[in-house]
Every structure is written in structure tokens, then in C-alpha cells.
Amino acid sequence: MSICTIFFMEERWNGCWSFISILCKLYAVDFSRRRQRKISTPRSQGSSPKGFVPRTPSGTSTQRRDQKSNGDKESQSTSSSKESEISNPKTMEAKVETSDDGTKQVGKDRKFQEEEDEFNGATKSVSLSPVRGSTQFVESGETGDDDEGAVDLNKSNRTEESDFQIGSVRREQSEGDYSENTNASSKGSHALGTPLSEILQLDTYGGYKVDELDEPQKLKENDAGDVEDERPLARELLEMTKPSDVEFTESNEIADVDSSSFLKADSVEEDEPSAVGTLETEDISLKLRLEMEANLRRQAIERLAEENLLQGIRLFCFPEVVKPDEDVEIFLNRSLSTLNNEHDLLIMGAFNDWRWRSFTTTLTETRLNGDWWSCKIHVPKEAYKIDFVFFNGKDVYDNNDNNDFSITVEGGMQILDFENFLLEEKRREQEKLAKEQAERERLAEEQRRIEAEKAALEVDRSQAKEEVAKKREVLQALMAKASKTRDITWYIEPSVFKCEEKVKLYYNKSSGPLSHAKDLWIHGGYNNWKDGLSVVEKLVKSERIDGDWWYTEVVIPDRALVLDWVFADGPPKHAIAYDNNHRQDFHAIVPKHIPEELYWVEEELQIFKALQEERRLREEAMRAKAEKAARMKAETKERTMKSFLLSQKHIVYTEPLDVQAGSSVTVYYNPANTVLNGKPEIWFRCSFNRWTHRLGPLPPQKMLPTENGTHVKATVKVPLDAHMMDFVFSEREDGGIFDNKSGMDYHIPVFGGVAKEPPMHIVHISVEMAPIAKVGGLGDVVTSLSRAVQDLNHNVDIILPKYDCLKMNQVKDFQFHKSYFWGGTEIKVWFGKVEGVSVYFLEPQNGLFWKGCVYGCNNDGERFGFFCHAALEFLLQGGFHPDIIHCHDWSSAPVAWLFKEQYTHYGLSKSRIVFTIHNLEFGADLIGKAMTYADKATTVSPTYSKEVSGNPVIAPHLYKFHGIVNGIDPDIWDPLNDKFIPISYTSENVVEGKTAAKEALQQRLGLKQADLPLVGIITRLTHQKGIHLIKHAIWRTLERNGQVVLLGSAPDPRIQNDFVNLANQLHSTYNDRARLCLTYDEPLSHLIYAGADFILVPSIFEPCGLTQLTAMRYGSIPVVRKTGGLYDTVFDVDHDKERAQQCGLEPNGFSFDGADAAGVDYALNRALSAWYDGRDWFNSLCKQVMEQDWSWNRPALDYLELYHAARKLE
Structure with missing residues (x-):
């Protein structure tokens, strides 16, 4: 007799398994008098059920009693029974047999006793109810009476035999039918695709109820060996309850018995066949689960297809609720689409209003009722909407009547979050591109350095050869004159010597101009004084009596071909009298010198190395100087930007001073210094990127007082794609009096944003430009201002007359650009670069600018008027659309009214005119007319603008008149690189x-x-x-x-x-x-x-x-x-x-x-x-x-x- 108490394992949604143990306590009795019972499971005609993998039959069989679910009718018993017998407490074996008709049977070799031991307690039967009519899992039990007690597995229904039946899953498929019914039989398994709550009777607490037995029965020692055959079936039941998607509830009361003997036996005998059986069972369960899920999915799709077909809707998706990071299948009814006659159907789309991850996929025909075609799309985790259209791969589209199709993604990103996500992506892309660009520039610079170094090596090598050739010629002439034997004035002992040997050099004092000298010194060198003065020794009196001979010991220098020396009355810098052989010096050939060819090869190599070292030191110095200049320039720009921000601190400033994109900034405003002085409320109106930001102007914000009492403040979150912060102030929420900085608005640059300020296109029309056509300060302003604005990443062009007196050596890349006709003559246009700025030179063939000067002709007004008109015509015919046309002084003042009267409505409407007065002494009438037509006007300093504000040509236009101080060119006036001063300095x-x-x-x-x-x-x-x-x-x-x-x-x-x-x-x-x-x-x-x-x-x-x-x-x-x-x-x-x-x-x-x-x-x-x-x-x-x-x-x-x-x- 055996009793199994089973603890099932459950997987919770939090991913953790909580264990409900399966305790098996086996009680053995003598079943020898009972006949063997078997259980058979009928199958459908044909082959064995799909996915069923039988175990190897063992020598025993297993019988179970009929069971039913709590509160349900008793399940039908199978034609064969299953008998249980305890033979070995360590193992349990399940046997699968095949009857003559092919029916698989599960049985035991053992017999149950006619009368089983009776338990002190009872267990309720466990019944697995059918699942949606497709899969049935039934466990039945049978109990009998015994003198020692009885196990009642079903108190209300008892039978003589115990059957264990696995419900069959029948699979039927017909033509055009999407559904499948699977007929499967498996021992101790169920379809994992089906929630277990539909199979087991569950209570509200989420686990099995366990009733303790009053007196757990103990195994009989002589029946211990019979338990072994029961273990595999118990293990299979345990494995059957493990699928990760099954959640158990308590609904069946199982006797609480001691399971230590079973667990001990199970841990001792974990043999390989048992493990293989477990894997096979899991594979079977997984296959059944997938088939069940596919079946349910087909049924849902069929239902949706039918519903949409009946309603005449041509599009649906499955699942109906689309979620991010999942697949969605999109169905199109071709017969209801504009593509009803097309054989190829494709979908083209993207996510989030066509801004994220585009895709194009082919649709395939389905077997649904109706002309349904489908495809699968993976929805990325960033999506909040799918946008798409259908087409035939060519030019026929179904785009939902020009509205496109869209599907909302539930639980996806919010639109604003996606906008920020895109900005972060853009920032990462910009950083990546910047790194790649920096790497390309580094490699290019490295390549240029290598090429320059190669060229420099060739130059140095050539120079070394030239120097060696000159030195060789001179030295050979010297050696031809050098003495090889002793002389009456001097001689060397020994007469034959070689390099690095010590010799004695004798000098006859009485033979030369040093006859009265107190001391004698030799000042010597070698190879035509190659290393300068390398031998300095004092001579001593010799013992020879045939003259006034003096001598000294000298070491012959290495690599010497010839020795050079003179005699003096003192050491270097102290000698007064010399004997230099009548200004030819003394020379002696080294008899055993190195081969001359070898010497000159080594000499050339030494010169080459010296030249290389000189070049290296020179280039390092130049590079260090350039780096220092660049660093100083950058530091100066940074200080200037800071002073620019602080220049209006008495009115407005921010904390932090450097506004960073993606962060919050507090704006402090002092109304006491503005037109809002004394107003009870101050309202802050803000936007970004010159009032063009995608978020639009922010809602007006009431500013709060600060601790010092004079300022008010407001805090704003700066978006990631901001490059400029724009704001004004008002006295009320709905407007009233504004402080907008006299129409200029307040602007604070934003750093670190992913967006950069779009470049403006500025065109200067001028008759002067430094250094090629400079007369006064106007030419300096045009060139320097253009360079400075261009350095701020804007596009600048200059239009200039092509005088015949231009300094063309200052023009780079000069070339013919085009020609056009206007004003009764051909005008040739030339292009070149001056100080890095693009310049277009206009050369009318009527000779107006072939005068040899800029100013000074009697018809200067006519010349420059013609030039102004020709410049505007060039812009029009050339297809230019500048944002700003900047004209200067009386000489280009006509641009202002010619543009407004003749060109604004003919293709140049985008442009605005800015006019700058450099000198009001000349052409006042032309300046006054330009002031009338210009959109903005400037002069060269704020104070000067006030000083001339009363001038009749200025006074009516003060609202658009501004003073901006000129600057100087820091490259021309630079003490660090000025060649006209003795030393560079900073x-x-x-x-x-x-x-x-x-x-x-x-x-x-x-x-x-x-x-x-x-x-x-x-x-x-x-x-x-x-x-x-x-x-x-x-x-x-x-x-x-x-x-x-x-x-x-x-x-x-x-x-x-x-x-x-x-x-x-x-x-x-x-x-x-x-x-x-x-x-x-x-x-x-x-x-x-x-x-x-x-x-x-x-x-x-x-x-x-x-x-x-x-x-x-x-x-x-x-x-x-x-x-x-x-x-x-x-x-x-x-x-x-x-x-x-x-x-x-x-x-x-x-x-x-x-x-x-x-x-x-x-x-x-x-x-x-x-x-x-x-x-x-x-x-x-x-x-x-x-x-x-x-x-x-x-x-x-x-x-x-x-x-x-x-x-x-x-």
C-alpha cells in the first residue's frame, strides 16, 4: 500500500520559484495474492499521439484509482486499470506497454493488497479538469478496505480499480481552416500553454491545501524494496508541475505525511535515465504548450478577420493592443484596398510620426476567410505610434486617403520623452561624428607631417651633399699646399703618425715674429679648422742647440686628414702676437689618415644629422609658439564672451553664467534700470533659438522677488536642442509695457546643446577692402568684421570693384567666375580669397574702374552708383539669397534704396539691409537716403552715435540707429609674432x-x-x-x-x-x-x-x-x-x-x-x-x-x- 503526498513548485510573476514539496510516503503490504492490473489509454486511429515519447518498459506496472475534481462529477474510468504496489522505498518505475491493438498501457508488475491499510486521515482526490474542450488531464484513484486502515482518495465515490487517464487532444484541420485540434496522450503531463488554474481546482490562496494526517503510516521494512518502482511516476508528476508560466492554487487537501524517506531515496539515486526522462517530459510539455498557444492565436485572428470583414474594415492588427518591444502582425484586406488588383503587396513605414526606424516589408497571403494579407513588424521600445502605407513595390499606394495609416502603441514612450530621446541620440551621433572627424583630421595631419618630413629629409640630404662638395674642394686645395716634410720653422716627430697618436711638434722661435716672445702657445685644429680651435698647448724649450727650438706634445685628432695651427705668445683671448705663416696658417698632412672617401661619406652623414636636428628644434619652437598663440586666442575669446554676458549685469544676468542645455537656469532681472521701474509685477516671457524653438514660446511666468529686494527672478528648464535663450519682460501677464532691449530682445547663448545655430549668409557691398584696396578705416572694418563673423560659423561674401590697382599678390585662388550683361555692358565676375574671405570682383567692360585709383575721379558718384546696381544684379542673376546685405558709407549707400525699390519684389525679398556710417563728413545726402531705406543702421561707436544723433540725416531714424565699436586685427598687431620688434612678448x-x-x-x-x-x-x-x-x-x-x-x-x-x-x-x-x-x-x-x-x-x-x-x-x-x-x-x-x-x-x-x-x-x-x-x-x-x-x-x-x-x- 502506498500514499503519495506531493509538493508542487510554482513560478511566481516575480521570477522566483516558491516550492510546494511533493512528499511521497510509501507503505508496502503483501500484494502477492492480487492479480496484476494495467491501465490503457485509447488513442485516435493512426499513428501514436504527437509528441508522446514512451519510457523503456520496466518489470512493474502502476495502477491508480479513479479520481474526480472537488465538486465535479466523477471522471470516466478507462478500460484498463492501473495498480500500484510498493516494492522498494528508493525507486519508483513507470511501465508503458502496448496492447495488441496498439494502445499504450501503463501498469505495474506489483499487486495491491485486497484490503489496503487504512489511514488515520484521508486525502481528497486531485482532478485536472478539461481545458476549453481541447486538452483533458484526469487523475483517478481507487481505494479498498484493509484491516490496518484504508486510504480514501475520494470519499464520495469509490471504485475497485484505479485509472490514470490523460485526455486526448485531437487535431483536425480542414481546407481554409486556421484552427487545429491536437490529439495527444502523455503520461503525467499536461499542455503547458493552458493556465493550470483552468486545469486544477484552485482556492483563493494560490496554493494546494495540505491536511495533516492523524497518524502517518510507516513503511514496512520487508516492503522497502518495492518502493523503487514508484519513484519515476512520482518524479514525472513533480516535473509535470514545473512550467514557468503555471501558477498553482490551493484546492485539494493532501494528507501531511512524513516524506523524508522518499526525499532521501530521491537524492541518493539521481540516475541518468531519470534525468533523460525529465528532459523528454519537458520537451513534450513545451511542444504542447506552443501548439496550444498557436491554436488560441489562430482562433483570435480568425475572429478578428471575420468581424472586420463583416464591417468592411480593411485593416486590423494582432494583438489588438500593441505594446513596445513586441511583435505585431498587420492584416490588410486586399479586396477593400486600392491595391486589389496587385499581385505584390508591401508595407512601408516608420515609427513615431515617421521619425524613427523606417522599414519596408513584403506582405504574404493568409488562409483566412477573405482576401487577407499580413506581415509581422517588431515594435521598438521607443515607439509610441506606428505609421505606414501599403504599395505594390512601384507606384501604386494605399495611404488611407493621403492620411497614412497609424497604430497607437500602448505603454510606449511619451512624445516629449521621445523628443528628448532623439536629442540624446543626436548628441551621441554628433559626438561620434566629431570623434571620427577628429581622427580623420589627425590621420590627415599625420600624413601631411610624414610627407613634409620626407620632403625635408630630401632637402637636408641635398644640402648636406652640397656642403660636403664645397668643403671637399677647399680641403683638397689646402692639402695640396700642405707640407709633408720637415721645415726650417717647424717639424713633427715622428714624421709618420696616425690619428689619436701623440706626437711632438717643434717650432723654431727665432725664425718668425715671435722671436722675442716670453711664452709660446700653439692654437690648432684640423681639416681646415673643421671644429674650430681644438688644440691649445704651451710650448717648452727644447735641448737642441742648432736653433731656438721649442716643442709641445699634441694628440692627433680623430678623423684628421690635415693639421692646422698657428703660434702665439699667449693662450686664446690673451695672445697679442702671432706667427700664422704669413696669414696662411701652418698645415701638415696626417700620413696615415683614414681613407678620404670614407671620411667624406661620414662627413656628409654628420652634416645631414646636424641639419635634421636644427630643423627639428626650429619646428618645435614654431609649433610651441603657434600652440601658445592659439591657446591665448581661445582664452581671449572666452574672456570676451564672459564680459559680453556680464556687460548687461546691471539689468539682467543668469545663474549659472554659462547656460547649459538640458539644465535649469535662473534669470535675475533688475527693473529699476529699465522702463519697468516701479511696476508691481514683472512677467518673464521666454523661448529658445531666436524664438524658433519647436516648443514655441513658454507660458508667461511671474517673476519672484529675491532677497536683496532690487531683483526679481524666474527659473527655466533649458531643452537639449537649445543654442540660444531668448526673453523679454512685461508688466502684466497679458502684455502691457515691454522691456525688449529697444527691439533687440535679450539673448543668452546656450552651451552644450545638440543643435547649432543655423548659419546666416551675409554679403558686404563695399568699395574698399584691406589690404588689397585700402584707403581708410572702412577697408579695415570690412575685412576684419567679415573674418570675425565667419569665425562664428556664418557665411560671408564681399562684392568689390575690380580696380586695375588692386594688390593682386594678396588674392588667393584668383579665377574667372562668370560674366553677365547689365547697364549696356558686359560685366566680368572674378572670384578669389582675401584673408580667408570669399570675394567677388566685378569688372564692367566700360572701363569705370580702370582709373588707377579707388577715389579721386571726377565721376566717383557715377562709378560707385553703377557698381551698387551691378552688385544687386549679380546677386539676382547668380541666384543668391543672402540674409543680410551690408553696405558702407556714402560710396555703397545706393544699395539700400535700389534694393527696396527694384529688387525686393524680384527674388531678393528674404534679404535685409544693414547700413554703416564710417564718416559723416562726406556724402551726407546719400547717407540720409540710405538711412531711410535701411532696416538697421550703425556707426563705429555708441558715443559717436549719440554725438551725431542731432544731425538732420540721422535724427528721424534713431530707433534703428546703433553704435558698435570697431576692433583691431589681432593677427596684424601681435607682439608675440611681430617681426618689427626685438623680442616677442605676451x-x-x-x-x-x-x-x-x-x-x-x-x-x-x-x-x-x-x-x-x-x-x-x-x-x-x-x-x-x-x-x-x-x-x-x-x-x-x-x-x-x-x-x-x-x-x-x-x-x-x-x-x-x-x-x-x-x-x-x-x-x-x-x-x-x-x-x-x-x-x-x-x-x-x-x-x-x-x-x-x-x-x-x-x-x-x-x-x-x-x-x-x-x-x-x-x-x-x-x-x-x-x-x-x-x-x-x-x-x-x-x-x-x-x-x-x-x-x-x-x-x-x-x-x-x-x-x-x-x-x-x-x-x-x-x-x-x-x-x-x-x-x-x-x-x-x-x-x-x-x-x-x-x-x-x-x-x-x-x-x-x-x-x-x-x-x-x-
Whole structure:
């Protein structure tokens, strides 16, 4: 008699197995009197059930009793029975037999006792109910009476025999039918695709109920051997309950008996056949599960197909709820589609509004009812929608009436999350591309270096050969004259010697000019003094009596072919008298020297190596200098950007100062300094990327007060694709009064974003350009501004007349571009690069610009008017669409009205006109008309714009008139790379560099070499430049014991003569402390900027002024009058600290207000006193002004803001 208590294992959704043990306690009795019983399982006609793999039959059989589910009718018994017999407590074997008709039978060789032992408790039967009519798993049991007790497995229904039946799964398939019914029979297994809750009767607690037995029966010792045959069946039942997708519940009460004996036996005898059987059972279960899932899936698809067919819907998908990172099958009813006559059907689509992972897949015909075609698509985890159309692979489409098809993905990314995901992907792609580009550039640079090194090696090798040839020729001539035997003046012992041997060299003192010398020395070398003076020895008196002989011992140098020497009365640098053989020196051939050919081969190699080393050191120095210059340039740009951000700190600033994409930033605003002063509320209106960001303007945000009480603040999250932060302020949420920075808006650059600012296209139309057609400052501005804006990643072109006096040697890649006809003549267009900027040269064949000059013709107005019109025509015919057309001064002013009147409506409507006034003295009427038509207008400094604001041609247009300070070209004016100064210097060694430059300047001009303050003046001698103030400053400096150097000339002869007389006067009275150079000298100007301590600029008016900026570049302190650009760039060390801080700068010079002698004295006296009394402070000031950036870095940023403001205009 046996009792099995089974603990099943369950897999929870959290992935962990909780174990419900299967305890088997076997009680053996003597079954010898009972006949053997078998169980047979009927199968369908034909072959054995699919997936059934029988075990090897054993010598025993197993019988089970009929069982039924709790609360259900008793299951039908099979025609054969299964009997159980305990024969061995260690193992349990299941036997599968085949009857004559092919039916598989499971039985036991043992017999049950007629009367089984009775348990103190009882167990409820376990019944596996049918699953959806497809799979049935039934376990039946039979109990009998016994004197020792009985096991009642089913209290309400008892039978004589026990059957164990596996329900069959019948598989039937008909034509056009998607469903399959599987007929399968397997011992102790069930379909894993079916939830076990539908098979087992489960309670609400999720596990089997176990009732403890009152008195567990113990195995009889003499029946221990019979238990072995029961183990495989118990193990199979255990394995049957393991599938990962089955969850158990308690519904059957199983007697709680001691299972230690079974578990012990199971652990001891884990034999290979049992393991193989377990794997086979799992394979069978998996196959059944997959078939069941496929069956259910087909049924669902059939249902959907029928429903959609009846409703006339041509599209559905399965599963109906599409989830990310899963497959979806899309079905199309061809007969209802525009593709109903096509033989090939394809789907083309992508995810998330066609922005992610496109795909194209072929559809295949299905066997569903209707003309259904399908394909499978894998949905990525990032998807929130599938977008697609169908087509025939060519040009016939079904795109849902131009709306495209789409399927929503449930549980996928949100749209905003996907946007951020795309930005992160873009950032990673940009980083990858940047690395790849950097690697390509590195490899290209490496290749260039290798090629350059190869070329340099060839040059060095060729140079070495040339030098060897010259030396060989000279040495051979010398050896031909050299003495090979003893002479009356000298001789060598021994007469035959070789390199590195010691010999005695004798000299007859009485035979030469050293006969009266007290001491004798030999100064020697070898091979025509190859290594210079290499032998220096003192001679001693010889014992010879046939003359006044002296000698010394000399070691013959290695690789010597010939010895060279002279005699002297002392060692080197102390000798006075020499015997040099009548200026031919003494020479002696080394008798046993190395082969001459070998010597010259080695010599060539040595020269080659020396040349290589010199080149290496030279290139390293140049590379280090270039790297230092690049680093300084980058650091200067960084400081300039910081000062640009801090320049408006008195109104608005951010924390952090450098706004980073993807982070939060707090904006602080001080309304007290704006038009919103005193308003009770301040509202913050913000967007990104020049108000063009995909998210649009953010909702107005009320700003909160800060602790200091004067500022208000607002915090904003900066998106990942932002490159610029844009905002304005208002008094109310719905508007009211705005602070928009006079129509320019506030803009803060954003760093680290994945998006870059789209480049603008700017075209300058100008009649001047440095250095090829420079007359005044206009040409410098056009070239330098273009380069600076281009360095900020924008596209810049310049249109210039092709004068016949251009400096064509400064034009790179000059070539013919095209020609066109306009104005009754052919106009040839040439293209070239000047200072790295693209230039188009217009050459009308009517000869207007074949005059040999830029200005100075009687018809300059006609010439330049024709040029302006031709330039616009070139833009139109050439298909250009610039964002900005920038014209300059009266000479290109006609561009403004010609564009608005004749070209705005004919293809150039996108462009905006920016006009810059450089000098208001000429062409005021043309400037006034250009101001009327221009979208934005500028002049060369803010202060000058205020000074001319009352001019009639300016006053009506102040709303669009701005002042932007000019800059200087830091590559032209660079003390680190200036070839006109004695030593290169930076702010780190400014004192050393300027001291050397001052000494060179004093020496060149014949001034006293003394440590005195030196005032430099570099200017045109005109009344505008304050010539009366210049004269007074010269005398005042000399009175203070300083030195003065003036460089300049006067276009007015009277002024020129006046200064010639002054120069003569100073030459006679202060010859060692004053010099006036009355002609322009470019190299001298560099030396004055570097050598002077102060640069004086006392202009009566100065629109911008570049002299003071160049002075600070070289560490010279400017002394200026407060006017125009001088006031905007020079901040007095005593009076302008606060004003400088508002511009993000430190004080940098001395200034005065008046236009009289007293004003000059006030500034100049303070400057000279600072030099005399506080030299350390003065030196630190020189270092400070050198580190300020007066290049075009900052003006370029201001011009870009102006360009963007112009583009906003309607």
C-alpha cells in the first residue's frame, strides 16, 4: 500500500520559484495474492499521439484509482486499470506497454493488497479538469478496505480499480481552416500553454491545501524494496508541475505525511535515465504548450478577420493592443484596398510620426476567410505610434486617403520623452561624428607631417651633399699646399703618425715674429679648422742647440686628414702676437689618415644629422609658439564672451553664467534700470533659438522677488536642442509695457546643446577692402568684421570693384567666375580669397574702374552708383539669397534704396539691409537716403552715435540707429609674432618685452639710452586729431624729463611745415629726448607701440579710433580725450571704475574732458607721476591692458545681434 503526498513548485510573476514539496510516503503490504492490473489509454486511429515519447518498459506496472475534481462529477474510468504496489522505498518505475491493438498501457508488475491499510486521515482526490474542450488531464484513484486502515482518495465515490487517464487532444484541420485540434496522450503531463488554474481546482490562496494526517503510516521494512518502482511516476508528476508560466492554487487537501524517506531515496539515486526522462517530459510539455498557444492565436485572428470583414474594415492588427518591444502582425484586406488588383503587396513605414526606424516589408497571403494579407513588424521600445502605407513595390499606394495609416502603441514612450530621446541620440551621433572627424583630421595631419618630413629629409640630404662638395674642394686645395716634410720653422716627430697618436711638434722661435716672445702657445685644429680651435698647448724649450727650438706634445685628432695651427705668445683671448705663416696658417698632412672617401661619406652623414636636428628644434619652437598663440586666442575669446554676458549685469544676468542645455537656469532681472521701474509685477516671457524653438514660446511666468529686494527672478528648464535663450519682460501677464532691449530682445547663448545655430549668409557691398584696396578705416572694418563673423560659423561674401590697382599678390585662388550683361555692358565676375574671405570682383567692360585709383575721379558718384546696381544684379542673376546685405558709407549707400525699390519684389525679398556710417563728413545726402531705406543702421561707436544723433540725416531714424565699436586685427598687431620688434612678448613678460623695444627705439632714433618715461604719438596731423594739444603735450612731457616720439604726416602742407619747424627746434634743444618722424613708417609704428610707455590720442572728435586699441594690445597705456570711441574704450584709472565694471572690464588708461592745455596736463601729469612713483603698479597696469580683448570678437557678437534683429522685421 502506498500514499503519495506531493509538493508542487510554482513560478511566481516575480521570477522566483516558491516550492510546494511533493512528499511521497510509501507503505508496502503483501500484494502477492492480487492479480496484476494495467491501465490503457485509447488513442485516435493512426499513428501514436504527437509528441508522446514512451519510457523503456520496466518489470512493474502502476495502477491508480479513479479520481474526480472537488465538486465535479466523477471522471470516466478507462478500460484498463492501473495498480500500484510498493516494492522498494528508493525507486519508483513507470511501465508503458502496448496492447495488441496498439494502445499504450501503463501498469505495474506489483499487486495491491485486497484490503489496503487504512489511514488515520484521508486525502481528497486531485482532478485536472478539461481545458476549453481541447486538452483533458484526469487523475483517478481507487481505494479498498484493509484491516490496518484504508486510504480514501475520494470519499464520495469509490471504485475497485484505479485509472490514470490523460485526455486526448485531437487535431483536425480542414481546407481554409486556421484552427487545429491536437490529439495527444502523455503520461503525467499536461499542455503547458493552458493556465493550470483552468486545469486544477484552485482556492483563493494560490496554493494546494495540505491536511495533516492523524497518524502517518510507516513503511514496512520487508516492503522497502518495492518502493523503487514508484519513484519515476512520482518524479514525472513533480516535473509535470514545473512550467514557468503555471501558477498553482490551493484546492485539494493532501494528507501531511512524513516524506523524508522518499526525499532521501530521491537524492541518493539521481540516475541518468531519470534525468533523460525529465528532459523528454519537458520537451513534450513545451511542444504542447506552443501548439496550444498557436491554436488560441489562430482562433483570435480568425475572429478578428471575420468581424472586420463583416464591417468592411480593411485593416486590423494582432494583438489588438500593441505594446513596445513586441511583435505585431498587420492584416490588410486586399479586396477593400486600392491595391486589389496587385499581385505584390508591401508595407512601408516608420515609427513615431515617421521619425524613427523606417522599414519596408513584403506582405504574404493568409488562409483566412477573405482576401487577407499580413506581415509581422517588431515594435521598438521607443515607439509610441506606428505609421505606414501599403504599395505594390512601384507606384501604386494605399495611404488611407493621403492620411497614412497609424497604430497607437500602448505603454510606449511619451512624445516629449521621445523628443528628448532623439536629442540624446543626436548628441551621441554628433559626438561620434566629431570623434571620427577628429581622427580623420589627425590621420590627415599625420600624413601631411610624414610627407613634409620626407620632403625635408630630401632637402637636408641635398644640402648636406652640397656642403660636403664645397668643403671637399677647399680641403683638397689646402692639402695640396700642405707640407709633408720637415721645415726650417717647424717639424713633427715622428714624421709618420696616425690619428689619436701623440706626437711632438717643434717650432723654431727665432725664425718668425715671435722671436722675442716670453711664452709660446700653439692654437690648432684640423681639416681646415673643421671644429674650430681644438688644440691649445704651451710650448717648452727644447735641448737642441742648432736653433731656438721649442716643442709641445699634441694628440692627433680623430678623423684628421690635415693639421692646422698657428703660434702665439699667449693662450686664446690673451695672445697679442702671432706667427700664422704669413696669414696662411701652418698645415701638415696626417700620413696615415683614414681613407678620404670614407671620411667624406661620414662627413656628409654628420652634416645631414646636424641639419635634421636644427630643423627639428626650429619646428618645435614654431609649433610651441603657434600652440601658445592659439591657446591665448581661445582664452581671449572666452574672456570676451564672459564680459559680453556680464556687460548687461546691471539689468539682467543668469545663474549659472554659462547656460547649459538640458539644465535649469535662473534669470535675475533688475527693473529699476529699465522702463519697468516701479511696476508691481514683472512677467518673464521666454523661448529658445531666436524664438524658433519647436516648443514655441513658454507660458508667461511671474517673476519672484529675491532677497536683496532690487531683483526679481524666474527659473527655466533649458531643452537639449537649445543654442540660444531668448526673453523679454512685461508688466502684466497679458502684455502691457515691454522691456525688449529697444527691439533687440535679450539673448543668452546656450552651451552644450545638440543643435547649432543655423548659419546666416551675409554679403558686404563695399568699395574698399584691406589690404588689397585700402584707403581708410572702412577697408579695415570690412575685412576684419567679415573674418570675425565667419569665425562664428556664418557665411560671408564681399562684392568689390575690380580696380586695375588692386594688390593682386594678396588674392588667393584668383579665377574667372562668370560674366553677365547689365547697364549696356558686359560685366566680368572674378572670384578669389582675401584673408580667408570669399570675394567677388566685378569688372564692367566700360572701363569705370580702370582709373588707377579707388577715389579721386571726377565721376566717383557715377562709378560707385553703377557698381551698387551691378552688385544687386549679380546677386539676382547668380541666384543668391543672402540674409543680410551690408553696405558702407556714402560710396555703397545706393544699395539700400535700389534694393527696396527694384529688387525686393524680384527674388531678393528674404534679404535685409544693414547700413554703416564710417564718416559723416562726406556724402551726407546719400547717407540720409540710405538711412531711410535701411532696416538697421550703425556707426563705429555708441558715443559717436549719440554725438551725431542731432544731425538732420540721422535724427528721424534713431530707433534703428546703433553704435558698435570697431576692433583691431589681432593677427596684424601681435607682439608675440611681430617681426618689427626685438623680442616677442605676451602679458606674462610684458616688462621684459617693452624694455627691449624701448632700447631698440632709442637706439634707432638716436635718443638717450636711459630709463625715462616715453610718450608716443602716432596720428595724421589734422585739426580733428587735436594738433594744438599734441604740441602742448610734447613740451609738457619734456618738462617732466620724459622722452617723446611722434610718427605722422599732414595732408595740409602748412601743417606739415609747422611740424617740420617744431622738429628742428626740438632737435637743437632736446636732441636726446625728442624725435618727430614726419612720414609714415609701418615698421617704426610697431616699434613705437611696443617701446612707448604711453600713447597720446587727444582728438577733438573721433568716431572710433584704433590707435588707443593697438596701444593696449602692445601694453602701452592710452592717454585720450573723452570723445567718440575713445570714451567707449578707455576707462580712467581714477574715475571710471564703475563704468568699466558695467562693461565687464577694468580701468585701462588716463583721460580728460576739455580741449585745452589744462585738460591735457591733467591726464598727462597723472600718467607720468604714476610711472615715476608707482612702477610696480604701472607694470601691472600694462599687463592688465594687454589681456583685454580689443579685437573683433566682441563687435562681431554685437553685429550678429543686429543682423538677427533686422531679420525679425516684417
